[in-house]
Amino acid sequence: MKILVLNASPKGKNSTTVQTALYLQALHPEHTFTFLPVGQRIKSYEKDFSPLRSALEEAELVLFCYPVYTFIAPYQLHRLIELIKTDGVDLRGKFASQITTSKHFYDVTAHRYVEKNCFDLGMKVVRGLSADMEDLLSARGQKEARDFFDQLLLCCRQGIFAVPPIYVPKREKQTYLPCLPEREKALKKDVVIVTNCGEEDQNLAGMIADLHAALPCSSRVVNIREFPFDGGCLGCFGCAITGKCVYKDGFDEFLRKTIQTADGFVYAFTISDHYTHSSFKCFDDRQFCNGHRTVTHGTPIAYLISGDYRYEPNLRMIVEGRAEVGGNYLAGVATDEQDTTAQIRALAESLSLAMEKGLSRPANFYGVGGMKIFRDLIYMMxxxxxxDHKFYKEHGIYDFPQKQKKRIWQMRLVGALMAIPSVQKKAKGKMTEAMVAPYQKVIEQARSR
Ligand SMILES: Cc1cc2nc3c(=O)[nH]c(=O)nc-3n(C[C@H](O)[C@H](O)[C@H](O)COP(=O)(O)O)c2cc1C
Incomplete structure (x- = not known):
């Protein structure tokens, strides 16, 4: 079979991920593997897509190989998907699968993103391999890579592939024109609206103008399409020690002084390719200069999204997951699907309330799970x-449960007591009562306030 490996890691041949594809190639000389370092060549494909078009046309199976980057794929792969779709090369009926390496932090959303785009291209999608960075170094990891490939080959031979999601007819997009009057800016807060609004994003521009008008505080717009990025994150880890990026385009300073200083963040974009224009992904990835530090913890965020957000469950998970992991209160998401003006008004109110009162909510699974991955990773590295380590120590993020010695001893004592039949008998039916007693105290206190 003719297999085209699209190596979208910015590290090219030094990519960890591509090693798994090389391993499979070594085991399967009966198949033809072609490797293209698309992550490194993205600028050249922007100028001339034809070499990639020919390679894609030749392929029977396209294998996307990439590292998970900030919940999705690296900017370079987002850009590549844009180029493939713009070119219009016919990939219908070809098999598509993927190999990623990561620390499993939101690898699911990355895989869904690539799958959804492959469905758009009419490809036959086979479940990919989401490996840990170090998996290939262990016998188990090697077996899992081989198992993945055996299953993939079976699927290609027998024509087994994922059922594409139900086609949702694109709604007639209503034009949105700004209509809200400018409100008095009595609240002393500063909101930054970060957008990648292009000339074609007219609805988004209108929504931004209305949010600006509806907010009871000052707001400023930062259009990241205008930022002179030298390129996407290179994954070089040059920033790991100093927090300084190897690029000299000044983005890290700009991020820290112009964006992160705000009291509230609004992200504003138009949906495309199941996320948004790749310029936003460049912005996301380059924030790696903050490492895994939740430096804006507590700052509320909100979104203005133009497009069929309700039909993008993966994007909804990314939006929520990012707020959860960052410890940012998600004040809401306003879209241009229906009642846009009312949604924007409500968003302005929610965001102001969150800023004024410092609203917070408990982290859910997306936040708790994500932070546990980071905690363990940074402790080890x-x-x-x-x-990152200094930040985690200072902010009490190393909340390893095994360190809670007092609680563990308490539980041992309770366990030992409960093992005694006479205690068991006495405690019958009283356990839940005992457990709820401290909560009742809190309620009593609230009543007597
Ligand atoms: C900018 C950046 C963002 C990353 N984001 C994630 C992430 O969201 N989830 C995760 O598990 N790992 C993340 N990682 C770790 C990479 O996925 C991991 O190091 C990967 O194995 C690198 O593969 P490569 O050598 O093929 O580029 C990130 C690394 C970088 C540099």
């Missing part, structure tokens, strides 16, 4: 990720 503390020698290299010094800035």
């Amino acid at each position: 503390q020698g290299l990720m010094k800035a």
